[in-house]
Amino acid sequence: MENTTTSARERLVKSNKNKSNGELRGKMIVTLSAIIMITATVAITVFLATKGLQAFLVNGVSPIEFLTSTDWNPTDEGNPKFGAFPFIYGSLAVTLLSALIAAPIGIGAAIFMTEIAPAWGRKILQPVIELLVGIPSVVYGFIGLTVLVPFIRNQFDGIGYSLLAGTIVLSVMILPTITTIATDAMGTLPRNLREGSYALGATRWQTIRKVLVPAALPSLLTAIVLGMARAFGEALAVQMVIGNSRAIPSSILDTSATLTSIITLNMGYTTYGSVENNTLWSMGLILLIISFVFILIIRYLSSRRRI
Amino acid sequence: MKTPIATSEQKQSIPKKETDTILKVSNLSIFYGSNQAVKHATFDIDKNKVTALIGPSGCGKSTFLRSINRMNDLIPIARSEGEIMYEDVNILNKNINVVALRKEIGMVFQKPNPFPKSIYNNIAHALKFYGIQKKKVVDEIVEESLKKSALWDEVKDRLHESAFSLSGGQQQRLCIARTLAMKPNVLLLDEPSSALDPISNAKIEELILQLKDEFSIVIVTHNMQQASRISDKTAFFLNGDVVEYDRTETIFTNPSQQKTEDYISGRFG
Numbered sequence: 225m226e227n228t229t230t231s232a233r234e235r236l237v238k239s240n241k242n243k244s245n246g247e248l249r250g251k252m253i254v255t256l257s258a259i260i261m262i263t264a265t266v267a268i269t270v271f272l273a274t275k276g277l278q279a280f281l282v283n284g285v286s287p288i289e290f291l292t293s294t295d296w297n298p299t300d301e302g303n304p305k306f307g308a309f310p311f312i313y314g315s316l317a318v319t320l321l322s323a324l325i326a327a328p329i330g331i332g333a334a335i336f337m338t339e340i341a342p343a344w345g346r347k348i349l350q351p352v353i354e355l356l357v358g359i360p361s362v363v364y365g366f367i368g369l370t371v372l373v374p375f376i377r378n379q380f381d382g383i384g385y386s387l388l389a390g391t392i393v394l395s396v397m398i399l400p401t402i403t404t405i406a407t408d409a410m411g412t413l414p415r416n417l418r419e420g421s422y423a424l425g426a427t428r429w430q431t432i433r434k435v436l437v438p439a440a441l442p443s444l445l446t447a448i449v450l451g452m453a454r455a456f457g458e459a460l461a462v463q464m465v466i467g468n469s470r471a472i473p474s475s476i477l478d479t480s481a482t483l484t485s486i487i488t489l490n491m492g493y494t495t496y497g498s499v500e501n502n503t504l505w506s507m508g509l510i511l512l513i514i515s516f517v518f519i520l521i522i523r524y525l526s527s528r529r530r531i
Numbered sequence: 532m533k534t535p536i537a538t539s540e541q542k543q544s545i546p547k548k549e550t551d552t553i554l555k556v557s558n559l560s561i562f563y564g565s566n567q568a569v570k571h572a573t574f575d576i577d578k579n580k581v582t583a584l585i586g587p588s589g590c591g592k593s594t595f596l597r598s599i600n601r602m603n604d605l606i607p608i609a610r611s612e613g614e615i616m617y618e619d620v621n622i623l624n625k626n627i628n629v630v631a632l633r634k635e636i637g638m639v640f641q642k643p644n645p646f647p648k649s650i651y652n653n654i655a656h657a658l659k660f661y662g663i664q665k666k667k668v669v670d671e672i673v674e675e676s677l678k679k680s681a682l683w684d685e686v687k688d689r690l691h692e693s694a695f696s697l698s699g700g701q702q703q704r705l706c707i708a709r710t711l712a713m714k715p716n717v718l719l720l721d722e723p724s725s726a727l728d729p730i731s732n733a734k735i736e737e738l739i740l741q742l743k744d745e746f747s748i749v750i751v752t753h754n755m756q757q758a759s760r761i762s763d764k765t766a767f768f769l770n771g772d773v774v775e776y777d778r779t780e781t782i783f784t785n786p787s788q789q790k791t792e793d794y795i796s797g798r799f800g
Binding site: 343 | 600602605607630631632633634637638639640642644645646647648656657659660661706709710713
């Protein structure tokens with residue numbers, strides 16, 4: 225600034241000389257963060273893909289058998305079987321069922337918080353939700369194991385470990401996800417939508433049911449799908465209560481298994497590079513693919529948000 | 532909360548006279564917390580006339596308007612004193628069924644707020660609140676309201692397209708149609724054309740003049756030409772006081788208050 229005799233070219237034209245150090249350093253730090261994140265994601269995906277495909281490409285396990293057969297017996301000496309369908313089925317079943325329970329409750333709670341009792345409803349429910357998020361999944365599993373499983377055993381026939389137990393534990397776990405996103409969705413609806421409805425003589429319930437929920441529907445569906453994605457990927461808590469059997473459950477009181485629970489259970493007992501170990505990786509790959517499908521669904525729903 | 536559906540029959544039984552009063556406002560005060568937005572307003576609103584409320588921003592005219600169909604109930608800190616007599620009831624009474632009230636006293640807002648539905652459903656939807664579901668009846672009312680709001684010709688071929696595909700002015704006329712479908716007695720318009728272009732504005736004004744045969748209209752406006760063009764009576768609000776209320780002609784040509792004259796001649800506000 226003090227040297228006023230420099231030419232406009234010197235003062236204004238970009239050169240390396242006047243690029244400040246802080247500027248460059250800042251740019252490098254954030255770029256590096258981005259690169260690390262992208263690299264990690266790509267590396268995991270590539271690794272999972274190569275490992276996951278090995279069972280099919282190297283060990284000669286039939287992908288059709290893997291996806292459709294219900295026979296899982298990888299340790300059989302003479303004739304090992306690699307049918308993972310029961311676990312895929314178990315994962316999807318437990319996910320859908322828990323969404324079925326958690327979605328109405330979560331959305332209901334969100335409506336309560338935004339429409340019915342915005343002042344004190346939020347004051348009470350917000351900490352409740354945060355608490356639910358903060359409880360580690362092993363604790364959920366432990367509670368399920370000590371409270372839920374004996375309860376189901378006493379109320380119904382069977383051993384208590386069941387699809388139902390997994391479903392209930394998971395629905396409590398995904399409740400905060402659904403509630404939080406649904407609350408945001410309802411809260412960001414324009415105020416004049418509400419006013420327009422009330423001014424036409426709609427009751428509060430009519431306004432909620434006929435105007436607000438339909439308007440927020442894409443976001444509410446996103447909330448549900450995100451909850452399902454969380455349920456689908458959860459391993460520990462489910463594994464503790466679901467019973468981990470190899471057969472397709474014939475009722476919700478039957479024991480079952482999920483992709484995640486089978487992976488966590490068997491990972492430690494298989495040798496790296498063995499066929500069985502490789503098939504576990506294949507299950508991981510399926511988890512990744514289905515998660516990706518969930519993301520695509522969310523993307524699609526979000527893009528429809530503008531009507 | 533049950534909502535009676537008998538309003539249309541009740542309406543017919545009221546005899547129509549030339550200069551009836553539809554709303555009798557007396558000593559109305561409205562507070563937001565400790566802030567008094569309307570101070571002891573007292574005046575009568577004529578039946579089947581257009582009453583304009585003018586005044587600078589924040590003078591209480593919108594607050595006043597919103598109290599007529601109890602939209603202020605949605606604001607937790609708002610409370611009111613005094614009374615607004617509508618036929619034989621005080622609208623501000625606690626025992627008023629606001630849902631039924633809003634069907635008789637409809638409101639259109641400054642920003643067009645169609646529901647995220649089709650043009651047809653925006654109106655059909657309002658009728659569902661009312662308990663009218665029969666397709667034939669709904670079809671008729673949709674057409675009738677769209678014709679009344681001078682939108683029919685523009686949208687009759689695309690009734691099932693999204694309401695958001697309409698222009699701002701069309702959306703606002705759709706909101707008016709939606710309100711008309713409820714067959715209200717009073718139509719409250721809160722700066723209905725301030726967000727619109729001049730042509731849409733002209734259409735809305737034309738519409739208001741047509742509608743006053745059937746409805747009593749109260750309109751808040753910042754546009755004084757608009758007030759002078761379309762209203763029969765004008766109330767001038769300033770800092771929550773009703774400074775002057777008179778025939779529109781008088782207000783704009785020979786106001787009795789200096790403040791009114793200052794405002795309409797553009798010396799402040």
